[in-house]
Amino acid sequence: MLPAPPIPPTPPTPLAQRLPPALRHRHRRWRRLALLLLAATLAGLITDALRPDRVLFPKKTLPPLEFVSPEP
């Protein structure tokens, strides 16, 4: 009797495909939530940096210059 031919190794599947459906759904939800938070943070940082009146890192305003009259 001939020995059974060796089974070729299967390529590794991504983690999301190996998970059961319920866990896969949860995995996708957390990934999307993280993406939404990241997008909101990036958009907030960029728009705030472009504004003249920044909220996160306000521009330091110099004190008004004092006019000194030249000595005669």
Place this chain on the structure above:
Amino acid sequence: MSTPASSLPPSPSSARASHPTQATHPAHPSRPSRFTLPVLLVRWTLGLLLLWAGLAKLADPAAFYVNLLTYRLPLLPSGMLRFAAIVFPWLELLTGAGLLLNRWSDAIRPLAVALTALFVLALGQAFLRDLDVSCGCFGRPLFVWTSRPGFALGRALLLFSGALFLHFNRDDLTEAPGQKLESHS
């Protein structure tokens, strides 16, 4: 031998495509959902309100930051409030757009619940401490009384209950747990 398409039993997805207005329960496709129209109305209302609130805050984030300061939220340093003042409007905007377009509902609906719960907590503590704050929820208010903490707290509670209703009742376009609808992703 191939089977003609007309003799095959209709699948839930094809039935959904042939009757786009008829909703089915996500966990039980054969059972129609009772709350299709209410879910649609709540989703659109909440989406529009969040979109409006986000745009109004984006127009003047400095005023929103000043509003946040008047809440005198405990244990929150000024730097964190500044960060919240620039990120919060975008979160509202994304959540509102997601609700209106009904995309990524598995992430958008819990986010809407979390956002509205934060509104309730912030306004609730201001109401209980009798702080004289302006809500600042929708930018500059048309009427002053709409930004009082009592009225704003009632409105926030309504929004929170709407978000919870959306979270626990899904209409026909929502992906069910474990069911992959690639066309919506």
